[in-house]
Amino acid sequence: MPAPSASPSPSPAATAPAPVSAPLPAEGRGRGLGPVALVISAGISVQFGAALAVMIMPRAGAAGVVTLRLAAAAVVLLLLCRPKVRGYSRSDWGTVLAFGVAMAAMNGLFYQAIDRIPLGPAVTLEVLGPLALSVFVSRRLVNVLWAGLALGGVVLLSGHGGGGGFGSLDPLGAAYALGAGAMWAAYIVFSARTGRRFPQADGLALAMAVAAVLSLPLGIVGAGSDLLVPTTLALGVGVAVLSSVLPYTLEMLALRRMPAPTFAILMSLEPAIAATAGFLVLNQAMSALDALAIALVIAASMGAVRSQIRKQPV
Numbered sequence: 001m002p003a004p005s006a007s008p009s010p011s012p013a014a015t016a017p018a019p020v021s022a023p024l025p026a027e028g029r030g031r032g033l034g035p036v037a038l039v040i041s042a043g044i045s046v047q048f049g050a051a052l053a054v055m056i057m058p059r060a061g062a063a064g065v066v067t068l069r070l071a072a073a074a075v076v077l078l079l080l081c082r083p084k085v086r087g088y089s090r091s092d093w094g095t096v097l098a099f100g101v102a103m104a105a106m107n108g109l110f111y112q113a114i115d116r117i118p119l120g121p122a123v124t125l126e127v128l129g130p131l132a133l134s135v136f137v138s139r140r141l142v143n144v145l146w147a148g149l150a151l152g153g154v155v156l157l158s159g160h161g162g163g164g165g166f167g168s169l170d171p172l173g174a175a176y177a178l179g180a181g182a183m184w185a186a187y188i189v190f191s192a193r194t195g196r197r198f199p200q201a202d203g204l205a206l207a208m209a210v211a212a213v214l215s216l217p218l219g220i221v222g223a224g225s226d227l228l229v230p231t232t233l234a235l236g237v238g239v240a241v242l243s244s245v246l247p248y249t250l251e252m253l254a255l256r257r258m259p260a261p262t263f264a265i266l267m268s269l270e271p272a273i274a275a276t277a278g279f280l281v282l283n284q285a286m287s288a289l290d291a292l293a294i295a296l297v298i299a300a301s302m303g304a305v306r307s308q309i310r311k312q313p314v
Contacts, residue, residue, distance in 0.1 A: 034257065035253070035254035035255075035256075035257040035258040036254075036258075036266065038250045038251070038253055038254035039250070039251065039254045039258070039263065039266045039267075039269075040266075040269065041247075041250055042246070042247035042248075042250035042251045042254070043247070043267075043269050043270050043273045044273055045242050045243070045246045045247045045250070046242065046243045046244075046247040046270075047119075047123065047270065047273040047274045047276075047277040048242055048277045048281065049069075049238075049239050049241075049242030049243030049244075049247075050110075050114060050119060050123075050243060050274065050277065051119060051277040051278060051280075051281035051282055052235065052238060052239050052242065052243075052281070053065050053069065053111065053114070053239045053243065054114055054115075054119060054281075054282060055235075055281070055282070056232060056235045056236070056239070057111075057115055059226060059229070059231075059232045059235075060219075060222075060223040060226050060227060060232050060236070061115075061222045061223050061226075062111040062112050062114075062115040062222070063108070063111075063112075063215070063218040063219050063221070063222030063223065064219045064222050064223025064226060064227055064232075065111055065236065065239065066107050066108050066111045066215050066218070066219060067212070067215045067216055067218065067219025067220070067222075067223070067227065068219070068227060068232070068233065068235075068236025068237075068239065068240065069107065069236060069239045069240045069243055069244055070103075070104065070107060070208065070211045070212040070215050070240070070244065071212040071215070071216065071219075071240075072236055072237045072239075072240035072241075072244075073208050073212070073240040073241075073243075073244035073245045073248075074205070074208040074209045074211070074212040076240065076241070076245050077201065077204060077205035077208050077209075077245060077249075078205050078208075078209060080201075080205075081200060081201050081202050081204075081205040083198070083202035083203075083205050083206050084202065085206075088197070088198075092197045092198070095190060095193045095194050095197055095203075096194055096197075096198070096203055096206045096207050096210065097207075097210055098186075098190045099187070099190035099191060099193075099194045099203070099204075099207035099210075100206075100207040100208070100209070100210025100211045100214065101210070101211075101214065102183050102186040102187045102190050103187060103207055103208065103210075103211040104210070104211035104212075104214040104215050105179075105180075105183040105186075106180050106183035106184050106186075106187050107180075107211070107215070108215060108218065109176045109177070109179040109180035109183060110122065110126060110176070110177065110180035112173070112176040113125075113126070113173050113174070113176035113177035113180060114173075115173070116170040116172060116173025116176070117170055117173035117174060117177065118278060118282075119274050119275075119277065119278040119282065120271060120274050120275040120278050121174075121177070122173070122177045122180075122274070123177075123270050123271045123273075123274035123275075124154050124177075124271040124274075125174055125177035125178050125181060126177050126178075126180045126181040126184060126270070127154060127181065127184075127267055127270050127271055128151075128154065128178065128181045129178075129180070129181025129182050129183070129184040129185040130181070130184055130185055130188060130263075130265075130267035131147050131150060131151055131154070131265070131267075132181075132185060133185040133188060133189070134147045134262075134265045135147050142303075143262070143265060145303075146265050146300045146303045147265055147300070149296060149299060149300040149303070150265060150296070150297050150300035152296055153271070153293045153294065153295070153296030153297035153299075153300065154271060154293070154297065155293075156289055156292055156293030156296065184267070188255075188263060188267075190207075191204075191248075191251065191252055191255060192255050194207060194252075195252050195255060195256055201249050201252060203252075204248055204249065204252055208244065208248070251263075265300065269297060269298065271293070271294075271297060272293075272294040272297050272298060275294065
């Protein structure tokens with residue numbers, strides 16, 4: 001829970017003007033792994049941040065954790081980026097606003113989901129949004145095939161939630177996770193458009209501020225003065241850095257050099273990372289079926305990476 005492409009694919013997500021950053025230099029296949037490494041690093045960071053968030057939910061509740069995460073991330077990004085607010089069109093600001101709304105909704109729905117169902121199944125359901133995006137917007141058959149393989153892994157990973165699969169999950173929690181997936185797809189689209197319209201991470205910082213403002217009333221109602229407890233604040237900052245500041249910045253940098261459909265398929269790694277984080281941090285055990293599912297998801301992601309590298313000039 002996942003900015004612009006220097007070589008936009010022929011899709012609705014790539015109809016904005018050409019990106020600010022230049023394309024990757026044609027210096028061989030090794031360079032093509034750069035954005036891929038950024039995406040994987042972002043996934044590791046965000047899922048271990050989510051595991052930490054689960055641990056502090058008893059202190060502040062789901063809405064309170066979201067508020068802490070987004071508010072702390074907004075403060076950090078605004079201080080680091082110091083974005084300019086002049087010289088942008090009404091369309092630019094509309095894009096930032098839409099990006100912020102998608103970010104707030106994605107985070108709010110996801111944290112409501114993991115407050116009710118385990119982390120692995122929650123991310124498994126959430127990743128269906130990016131997978132659907134990759135199928136709908138890609139015009140290359142190979143991307144559809146890799147998405148199908150990743151979806152097979154996602155379905156197998158559904159058995160991660162207590163041995164009973166999705167049928168044993170809280171229905172409201174599952175619905176929240178699916179809603180978060182839809183917002184994740186919107187996040188990918190508007191992150192790409194924002195990255196093309198704003199330099200560096202300025203657009204991300206502004207959108208994060210929008211998301212923080214939108215989440216603040218819900219956090220205050222849900223947690224009240226518990227948000228101001230020093231230990232809760234400190235843990236909230238940790239969640240913000242791991243789940244927002246670092247991964248969103250890495251994703252935006254990656255999508256400046258990667259088409260949105262390929263990025264969406266790489267998001268298939270999220271259930272595997274989430275299951276690992278749940279095992280290491282939250283003691284949520286993985287079964288043999290989970291391991292098979294993770295292997296399928298990784299195979300699909302590697303296939304998507306190879307397809308992306310082969311498209312680049314050498």
